[in-house]
């Protein structure tokens with residue numbers, strides 16, 4: 001972490017209501033406890049021996065969990081839940097957890113699902129809210145997608161959105177979504193503050209790509225890797241059974257290659273992983289095609305995994321954005337498929353190339369148990385935060401502890417695979433691919449002095 005960020009969390013006001021949750025106040029009892037205001041989680045647990053500077057709020061996050069004194073009287077609460085952006089495994093699990101925690105733990109009886117993202121709060125779209133209770137959400141964790149629907153766009157119409165929240169008498173909003181959603185949620189919370197309203201805005205970060213900063217893992221990520229490994233296994237089987245079989249799999253990862261790298265590590269059947277963080281050339285003496293040809297000569301089959309955001313700096317000729325302002329990407333998978341086919345056609349070498357893009361099947365899958373557990377706990381933590389009157393806050397997992405992260409900090413930067421870090425090093429070990437496939441830079445930055453990168457890659 002470079003610049004220091006204050007991780008203090010905003011609150012709507014004094015907490016004057018006794019929590020209806022019955023927990024012990026006494027530490028040391030074998031009874032689950034409230035979280036006190038003195039409980040924090042250290043962000044960076046790497047230690048340099050020697051004198052340590054005193055710990056301040058730029059180094060610790062507030063621990064999430066139920067407070068003994070809360071801000072809202074449960075019988076006055078009307079909670080809204082919204083899901084925005086692309087699909088991600090676990091969305092329904094989070095919705096279910098929020099509804100059940102509000103209902104059973106706090107006794108809240110008015111919970112409204114906002115339909116189709118922030119558009120559901122903009123009158124011109126005409127979507128009614130969906131009443132939620134434990135009955136409605138009982139089975140929803142078994143299916144993928146979101147029962148509320150999701151959408152892009154609309155997040156900038158803050159005035160209309162907060163007008164609707166006032167009309168609905170909402171006093172808490174749970175925004176489940178990616179960086180765009182959390183930016184939108186922050187804008188909404190700021191408008192709420194300007195109007196002097198008492199509405200808690202809590203974000204539950206959703207990014208299947210795992211690229212939220214500060215958070216150790218985002219929900220849906222494990223499910224995505226599970227599904228991606230199944231696809232790679234199929235691609236490998238196809239490639240292995242053919243003359244010069246090549247399996248090319250495009251995986252999610254607009255800005256970061258976490259899914260691609262983890263899939264390669266888990267499957268051990270991937271020979272080349274291409275991610276946005278590590279530039280590469282296709283042609284030339286140290287380009288992908290050269291190394292692919294070498295691989296086919298040696299082993300007669302190959303599997304390539306490419307993250308959707310790879311190579312975009314070279315491929316995007318014209319900047320176009322979607323409704324939410326996200327850059328429209330060029331399909332790197334198809335581009336690679338065509339380049340590979342052309343290369344071997346020109347050299348009159350027979351190949352059998354199978355291109356698989358499983359993105360939609362992965363994003364819409366129901367969550368695997370590890371993610372379901374995570375979503376359940378995220379949802380609970382979000383409810384405890386809202387009931388305590390926390391706002392402009394997202395729930396994160398840091399060093400295996402649930403914490404409150406100020407939205408402003410969470411959207412300020414993104415998480416990337418560090419090309420010089422140990423995840424990428426282990427990925428290179430798992431694939432045996434050259435450390436760098438760039439013509440201008442045959443000696444990569446991760447190569448230790450005096451080592452030939454091509455030698456290392458064997």
Ligand code: ATP
Nearest residue numbers: 085086152153154155177178179180181183184324
């Ligand atoms: P994904 O990972 O699927 O892209 P996301 O939350 O980033 O998730 P977006 O479609 O980018 O999905 O944004 C979701 C919502 O947030 C949309 O309603 C959009 O209008 C709003 N939004 C996006 N960017 C901003 C921003 N910079 N400021 C305010 N609102 C935004």
Ligand code: MG
Nearest residue numbers: 178179180326
């Ligand atoms: Mg986005």
